Amino acid sequence: MIPILDWALLPLLVVLSSFVPGIWIMFLREDQHGLRTGLNMAGAIAKFVLVILMLQGVAMGLSYEWRIEVLPGIAFSLVGDGLALLFVTLSASLWLVTTVYAVGYLEGSPHRTRFFSFFSLCVTATTGLAMAGDLFTFVIFYEALTWATYPLIVHRGSPEAIRAGRLYLIYTLTAGTVLVVGAVALFAEAGTLDFVPGGALDPEAVAGAPVRYLVIFFLLLGGLAVKAALVPLHGWLPTAMVAPAPVSALLHAVAVVKAGAFGVVRLLHSIFGIELATEMGVAIVVAMGAGFTIIYGSVRALNQDDLKRRLAFSTVSQLSYVALGVALLLPASHIGGLVHLVHQGIMKITLFFCAGVLSEVLGVKRVSDMGGVGRRLPLTMGAFSIAALGMVGLPPMAGFISKWYLGIGGLGSDLPWVVPVLLASSLLNAAYFLPIVRTAWFDDRNSEWKDSGRGAFLEADWRLVLPAVTTALLALGCGLLAGSEWSPLGWTLLLVERGHL
Amino acid sequence: MTDVALWSTAAVAGPLLGAILTLVRGRLFTQLGLAVAAASSLLAGLGLTRIVALEGPGRHLLGGWGAPLGIELLADGLAVIMLLTTAGVGSAVSLYATAYFGDVDDPGMDVAPGGRAARFFTPVWLLLWTSLNGVFLSGDLFNLYVNLEILGLSAAAVVTLAVTAKATLAGMRYLLVSLVGSMLFLLGVALLYTAYGTLSLEGLAAAGPTGVVPAVALGAMTVGLAAKTALFPLHAWLPPAHSAAPAPGSALLSALVVKASFYIIVRLWLHVYGVGLVGAGEGALLFLGALGAGAVVWGSLLALRQLSLKRLIAYSTVAQIGYLFIMFPLLPEVAGGVAQEGEMGWRVDAWGGGIYHAVSHAFAKAAMFLAAGTMTYAVADDSLPSISGIAHRLPMSFLAFGLGGLSLAGLPPSGGFVAKWLMLSAALATDRWLWAGIIALGGLLTIAYVLLVMRYALEVRETPTAFRSVPRRMEWTAMALALTAVALGFRAVEILDLLDVGGAAPW
């Protein structure tokens, strides 16, 4: 090991690896394409490598922590523990892929400097949030994420985009305020904001002031639920899909909604602790909310003809699997929820990549116009199909693994309605995903394509196609090789083994 | 000469010397004056901070004359923090001003419409700086009065530097309110002196003022100062004045000048009167808080209605001043009742939060005004529609504005966030949920009007407005201020520790 480098700095470096390029890019001229792309890629690769380093360390049993005290008793702390790494690895690897995609996608469009700058900042916030060692740090990055994403959502500058951006801010900033109030109240009451595996609160203290803690819980939950798009707080998400495809991909798979879901995980798991939350009766509320959201999102997705909108509602539905999983008492459901955090990300990013390719290469944006696109873009639609089938939860795709553990967990937690919910959701997922797959492959061409032509050696620009294919293979691999130690499932099982869950 | 003496004298004398230097015509002297003022302020601030942090509060009797006739300078944690804030914001604004006002050596300057502003801004500003430092370091009430009066006069002068009728009217109104405020303050001073025969802050604190006369005195002083601070509903003069002043002037007025009178209120309530009187009358604290809450709502909603960029920011100042006063009802340790005698102290998170807000607001608001100044400089118009799409042309100014807004709205990571956190914490720890709600609501309203500007700035219009190129220095200084506001969000412990020196407890 290099003696000069303090390994505790590793989490900080992970955050900085995208922050520095982000800031640097901000000050580049619009025409400095090479440098901008270089910085982006360097940051993405550096982050990836650092995360892998940290991953190995944690696998060996180390843990990393870096903290500075901001306020008395409150620290800004970045922690590389198992749970954090689950999320950080996801965002680091998907960021790498998305960067390639974004470079290809935005080629020739204006304001790329601003875009890539905030793109990097967005990931910075996500990784910071993932590694936040306490609620204070979490809140900081949670809010920073809002600001970092806003310019991305309004990137196109169209009135529609600006409206979507405003809606996004109204929702998320209100939520952020609620979250802050909740966090402060928690600190005032409990005197600690640290994330502790299994819960940081003292059950006796909670028993002493049950109403107060109940209020705190729902304040925090309310703050998180908006980003996690729990019904009825999901209204911003389908609107926000006006953003460019790489942004939607990041938004739905890695950054914003994931941050909300991860927050719910932290809330139930690292602050209150699932036993305490169950005892207080709040876990069941979360579970029921999530269950409702799962069904609701799927039903709403059914009738959306706009592909990205359909995907957006699908996110609403799928994301609640995570909340549902962590709200149940059984370890199996936690495994399911957490592993879905990763799986959903990989699958959904694939779907959005593909949607982007369709609109960029063929100008096809609606499901009803997708007839025969599979023959023109076989790789893209292949990737799409894999991801879509995974979303439905078919083995051996990643989605099945999540569903399997969730189902067992739900059934075992004496909440038998969980299984019908999962099944109904799968059914609905099939009902809105399979027709897309079918029309793409088996129908004849039924719309005018504004075909922008084949790429040098693939069906389209390789920077658009390869990321989609890569993530699709990842989605397949996460399921097919789920038994491996390095799969998300393997990692989650390790967490359980270590008692982190 | 002790270090305290050296630095505290330098803090006042430096800017004064600078002001005198700038009276000599020519760019050289203008810049020299600014440099002297900035350097002496910064050094004095840092030097005093070091002393205060290491040795505790420092005192210096100017010219060796003691009370009651001499001028006593006093530096504690609160004072040096305000001093440093002034030095930081002041230096950045000075730098900005040198670019904003262009070449003062230009012979056409005297007859040009903006020429008078360019010619006289620097001396007026340096005089202002002198009085600011004077206020922060004054150890007795009469000195405070004198400095306050100089402050009021020079601040009004800054407003009237612009030659338009609007600016003149706004300056006139500001001057009148300011003078009446000073009179009320002076009345309080007179009453206190009749009661206790001393004007030294420490002396008064030691006397533990109670009774009718001190109460009325405090009332008069507070209301006079509140009028100068533009606390709702005495704020009406502020939006026209702050928006009419030239951009660097607006920044100074919003960031620093209103803080000076606020600083005196804090001194009086927390230090001079202390728990003895104020603690007993929680109604007064609640009253100040209620005015503050009113300001937050009123100012924010009106900011949302503005079509002029600078007026919007000015109303935002009205709202943010409200925050400063929300601090007061949060001060007592226990909600809804009077604490036991003897163990009473102010909640450190409440007043720490208030001061932290004052500081971060100073940086953030200065950044916003400077950035707004840059934008209006570029398009030669102050209306929101005219800056549409400016985000793409002046990305750094836009960003500085955004970051300033971020801090203002109390979004992390920023000084504003820490301040809001502290105040919320004070509110929630004592079950003052209503105040917590107001604090949270204010943040959202702030976001709303910051967003209004952002939306215009980002909007792409087909017909681009005329655009004047902007000196880089103007962009950088605003950015530096914004970044400082953000950086304040990362390390609050030291500042709070420093604030604790000579702290919230009565002397």
Next chain:
Amino acid sequence: MSTLEFVLLLTPGLPGLLAVTWPLRRLRRALPRLAALAPLPALALALTPGAEGTALVLPAVFTGVHLALDAVGRAFLLLTAALWTAAAWYAERYHAQDARREAFFGFFLLTMAGNLGLVVAADILAFYLCFATMTFAAYGLVVHTRTGEALRAGRVYIVMAIIGEMGLLSGLFILGVASGGVPLFGLELEATWLLLGGGTEAVGGGMGGVAVLLLVLGFGVKAGLTPLHLWLPLAHPVAPTAASALLSGVMIKAGVLGWLRYLPTESAYPLLGTALMVIGVGAAFYGVVAGLAQGDAKTVLAYSSISQMGYVALGVGAILLDPGVAVLALAGVVFYVLHHGMAKGALFLSVGVAERLGTSQPKWSFLFIAALPALALAGAPFTGGARAKAVVKAVIEELGGTWYAVLDPLLLLAAAGTTLLMARFLVLLERRMGGHTDEGGALGLAVPWLAVSAVGLAASLWLPLAYVPPEALVLPPLRVGLAEAAGPVLLAGALAWLVWSAPERLGALTRFRVPAGDLVVLFEWAWSRTRRLPQEAFLSFGEDMVEKVRNVQRESHEYAAWLAERDLYLMRGPLLGALLLAFTLLVGALLL
């Protein structure tokens, strides 16, 4: 890894590997020719003596995949591999001119991988994985022609398949909870069933009953269990012939294998068992009746499959009813599956041959050969059908009592029905024949068809070898079935004569038609009426919040307008003065 283990791995591995090379253009072109090689490892494994007991664990794959070959598996593998080999060969010829042949073979190989994989999968999740792979890949085969009819059949197929998967999955959840989430196989599975408290409890008595019900239904969709058979008469006819043969010959058997492998064999579920047996008998008749009312040869075959699977359900029901007969019933079911798979495969393949039969080619000898597997299916003497039916009868005898008394004549009647159905098939096949000018077309298809027919016909000989039954089973000798087997054929002849001889009275019967897929038509109508209902009930819950937010925004601007007016008053001297004075006094007063 021993050679056998390697071959075991290749069994699903080779077709799977070939399928995933699909994106590589050069390999994709060779797929049609390579397809027939893909099942060869499976075939080799099935034919290797003493291959039982070969096992392999792949811990990193999926949830930890266990592959193993046992006796039942070997029997199924034999059928599956053989039919796939023949079908691949057949399909290569059949699709020689097909523009979409590459796509066809992609799905073909993937389906094959799933089908072969599920036979050698030892744990329940691996089985499920292969099962799902097969099911969904086969969609590509069903809709291969892309006609409206094919797409409709595909839709029904996929909807039913997903419903089946859901049932299966929920059953698996129950098993999973009981076992703690680990993959299940062998003894652990049995232990789990015991844990679930099956015992003699009826449905609802414990989760065990629910799990059994779910598994029966889940696999039942695939096995064409009435009334979950809806997809079958639609999908089998529209698929290309080779695919139809596979769907009817082996894929529906995957459901049966699921039943055999994963239903409890040591705990009785009398109610479910009885229900399954009753459904089985009903299906045997229903398939005949609905099949006779069809106008297409392949649809007739599809209904025949439904009818035949009724027998299988009967056997499986018997196992659930009384674990005591499990060993015998297992043998009966396995025999039935093998025999039916081969015969039905041959019949389907013959349809393709008939279509491409040249005008000058020998029609009648073709029909004669085609009729042989039909006879076997009808259970004519000396055929595998006769022997399989004999075992089923033995099972009923073992159950004894009322069961025997009721079922024995019923089965005889059903067998007669099957004979009628086969006759109907041959009539329809005859109508399809000829007219093709390309003489070589049928010839190319003939070899695999004849091979399958031959193997199917010889089933009575190799059946006992394919599945070595435990000592308990005394296989009825060939000749014992003679008299009994002849009975149904004669009965059917009599019935047919009755109808033909009195056209004026019974002719209406021959014109009676049931739409292919029967009940599906009802469901499709119902769906078209209701599909928008849930949307309206649910419509945008919480999404009008967006509008509300806007309203609040609008209102706040109105408040602000009101405030702005007041704001101007605050500048006025008198008001300001009053405020100053009042506040001074107020603060002073409040301080006291």
Next chain:
Amino acid sequence: MSTDLIYLVTGAGVSMLGFRGFVTRAHLFWKILGINLMGSGIFLILIAAPPRLPGGEADPVPQAMVLTGIVVALSATALALGVALRVAVRTGRPYLEEEAGDPVDHPTAASEIRREME
């Protein structure tokens, strides 16, 4: 004592008079004069009211303060008159706008926003 009281009452009276002038008179000159009067009144109080030093001597501190105060007031008045003159020059009348006539509404964003929302 009674002299002090006279001073005190006179001071308060003068102050109030000044305040009233400031508040009610619209003309800027009156306002400035009012503020001056207020200051003078307060000075009177300051001179009269303070506690006596031991020995009955007059406290010199208030006198020093009053002197300083007068200087400050002088400069303030000078500046105020200067600005008032400028107001008169620029607007043509020596009044503050809100007291000179109808309040002038400032352009607002309301209409703009409403337009966009529709």
